[in-house]
Amino acid sequence: QVQLVQSGAEVKKPGASVKVSCKASGYTFTSYDINWVRQATGQGLEWMGWMNPNSGNTGYAQKFQGRVTMTRNTSISTAYMELSSLGSEDTAVYYCAKPRGSTRPKDGMDVWGQGTTVTVSS
Amino acid sequence: DIQMTQSPSTLSASVGDRVTITCRASQSISSWLAWYQQKPGKAPKLLIYKASSLESGVPSRFSGSGSGTEFTLTISSLQPDDFATYCCQQYNSYPWTFGQGTKVEIK
Numbered sequence: 522q523v524q525l526v527q528s529g530a531e532v533k534k535p536g537a538s539v540k541v542s543c544k545a546s547g548y549t550f551t552s553y554d555i556n557w558v559r560q561a562t563g564q565g566l567e568w569m570g571w572m573n574p575n576s577g578n579t580g581y582a583q584k585f586q587g588r589v590t591m592t593r594n595t596s597i598s599t600a601y602m603e604l605s606s607l608g609s610e611d612t613a614v615y616y617c618a619k620p621r622g623s624t625r626p627k628d629g630m631d632v633w634g635q636g637t638t639v640t641v642s643s
Numbered sequence: 644d645i646q647m648t649q650s651p652s653t654l655s656a657s658v659g660d661r662v663t664i665t666c667r668a669s670q671s672i673s674s675w676l677a678w679y680q681q682k683p684g685k686a687p688k689l690l691i692y693k694a695s696s697l698e699s700g701v702p703s704r705f706s707g708s709g710s711g712t713e714f715t716l717t718i719s720s721l722q723p724d725d726f727a728t729y730c731c732q733q734y735n736s737y738p739w740t741f742g743q744g745t746k747v748e749i750k
């Protein structure tokens with residue numbers, strides 16, 4: 522079955538960086554973008570950006586420009602999201618998600634990882 | 644960025660009720676809108692895409708409508724498993740944006 526499996530919870534100090542992984546299975550990894558979405562406790566969903574695993578092209582929300590880097594390793598069908606200069610406001614659950622469509626329109630996100638909790642605390 | 648505004652923020656309803664949630668976009672997004680259901684501690688689940696297309700495996704009591712800037716999600720007869728938070732998301736243009744969510748509670 523199509524699934525995305527993310528790495529485990531992280532605890533980081535302010536100013537540090539975190540790198541979350543997302544391993545895809547059950548479909549051709551290079552055929553669909555990977556999106557990253559985060560959710561702070563009790564808050565709504567916040568889209569962070571996308572990555573095309575085939576080309577490596579990326580697009581980031583302006584809020585995260587300069588702080589986020591999305592990469593991939595196609596040999597192991599894994600995407601990564603690294604967020605730097607962490608602050609307490611970055612404490613959230615981070616999800617990777619696959620769009621329903623391989624080309625535009627993407628038609629939403631039909632497969633999600635289980636989420637990775639990132640806690641930023643001194 | 645396109646802002647998505649949902650109403651109401653919270654909705655109290657009983658099993659069997661018809662429930663309608665509204666999502667408004669700050670500019671036209673054609674029909675490029677998705678609806679998700681989310682339960683506590685779980686990832687969102689895609690219910691509707693392209694404003695009115697039902698995702699495979701989603702019960703037919705869920706339906707979506709609208710285009711342009713105004714959209715609705717309707718649950719025709721609320722079931723116990725439907726008590727959750729629902730949110731809309733536009734994918735007309737980057738950055739993709741979500742509504743703030745509507746929590747459907749037991750009355």
